Amino acid sequence: MKVFLKELFFELRKNRGSMIGVVIIILSVIVAVLAPLLAPHDPTHIYTDSLNLPPSFVAGGSSRFFFGTDDLGRDLLSRLIYGSQVSLSVGFAVVVLSLVIGTFLGVIAGFYGGLIDKTIMRITDLIMSLPSILFAIVIVAVLGPGISNAIVAVSIVAIPNFVRIIRAQVMVEKSRQYVAAAKLFGAGNFRLMFIEILPNCMAPLIVQATLGFSDGILNCAALGFLGLGAQAPMSEWGTMLSDARSYIESSPWMVTLPGLCILIVVLSFNLLGDGLRDALDPRLKKQS
């Protein structure tokens, strides 16, 4: 495992795009963790004397509020900084949830085959046949709006990707000789599935997890934008976008800034994911 990670990092360093992604991700994690120290103001405090202030570097802006304030007089910069906390933890929660459930189902489907496989795969097909955001909306509508329900919804939508990838990989690995050898030396099914086979399916899983991170953030922001995700006064980028929608002409920075934040974080995760895919795929490795 250690060797594997070392080699992975070595391959990854050759890819400039994914290194940029890594740097941005690390920076945003630092920002999220140190939010209380970095944020100049309380993100929920309403400064009634300064509504709709433009950023400080634009005419009419105040040096007190670097990125200006929103329609209720809350500091945008602080809200964006605290928003990174929400977005990153949402992304993380979605990946963990869908990864664990998806991997479990995928391994079982691939390993046992037959009726178990068919049942699991038809259900995932069912989920995949619906547009993911629509399906998420349906789930949130049933569970009720809120950030935790949004996480659940987005995770459910993300599970099929993991199931499919893992199942395909397990079916390949299952027929390898080391599995027969492990079986010979007395390994039970559980051990075969999760200790022998699963680590060998790691490569595509890591890539999918990275891409799932950005999908999770994006989908949760979308739910927030539709008013089904994070609820006021929580500062979440998607919700901020939706709140600022009516001021798009009078104060465009209110829409632009959270949008940019989402774009940058999602993009950097995608860059990292692509880099990981290149680093882990032996076929691509040989070509270069």
Add this chain to the structure above:
Amino acid sequence: MLLSVKNLNIHFKSDRSPSPIHAVRDLSFSLKQGEMLGIVGESGSGKSITNMALLGLLPDSAIVKAQSATFNQHDLLNLKEKEWQKIRGREVSMIFQDPMTALNPFLSVQYQLVETIQTHLKLSKKDSIDKAIELLSLVGIPSPKDRLKAYPFELSGGMAQRVMIAMAISTNPKLLIADEPTTALDVTIQKQILNLIKMLQEKNNMSVILITHDLGVVSEYSERLQVMYAGEIVETGETKELIKHPHHPYTHALLASRPGALVDNQKRIPKTALPSISGIVPAFNQRPIGCQFNPRCEFMTHECQQGHIGLTTEGPKLREYRCIHPLMGSK
């Protein structure tokens, strides 16, 4: 008798053929404690399938039937998966053809070897590690302590096969099945590995089934030899006898097509092309009627195509052959 199999038949269910494929037919053999049995045959002759059946490792599509199959007082025909798990790896073990794929590439030698010892011998972790080091030095791995930390890809093929052997013998099995243990290794290592297996066999009074398609390998190491063709035994006997006087045309042809076959007689490299057996092993759905070898046999007569040929037993040393025109003279 440690292992005794009577009339083993293995069929495979297949989507492509309406009736199940008959992969192994009427196979009977037995093995004494401490004996080494060589099984020789071309690819597809049923050697590996037979041994997978002995380990209960065949896929669900296989139908295994036999008159009887006993190993060390276990009735192999009526074992549940839980009981198989107790026998597999503990009383009967196996070495695989390609050690590089038989070890899990993601787990260290220590993890794979020590876990095996821990589960089977019920030792503490520390004792298991000691035992693992002891085993690794027994199979001739230098600085075994450092090698424990290694991953399979850091080992050479010969090293990995030694680790595999260490794993296989860690539980002192009564029977070791070596399925072409040296095919993936180069010739110098081949000899070392076979000597190691032989040494361990004698040390632990273990029985060994050595599967190979290299007659040179078995002739030196095994006491008894069993030649298989198209899912049947065509000839068995004591290795030396069998190689000196093959009765079945197939065994004869197989021996004649060894690179060294002519060199021995004439003490020089032959100028003629290496003899070969024309044709290929018939596919499962194109098995001939009568003697399985008849399409490729130079002695084939009308009777050879007339229905199943039984085994003829001869002499006190249990020499058996499946042929109606056996080659009886000296070669």
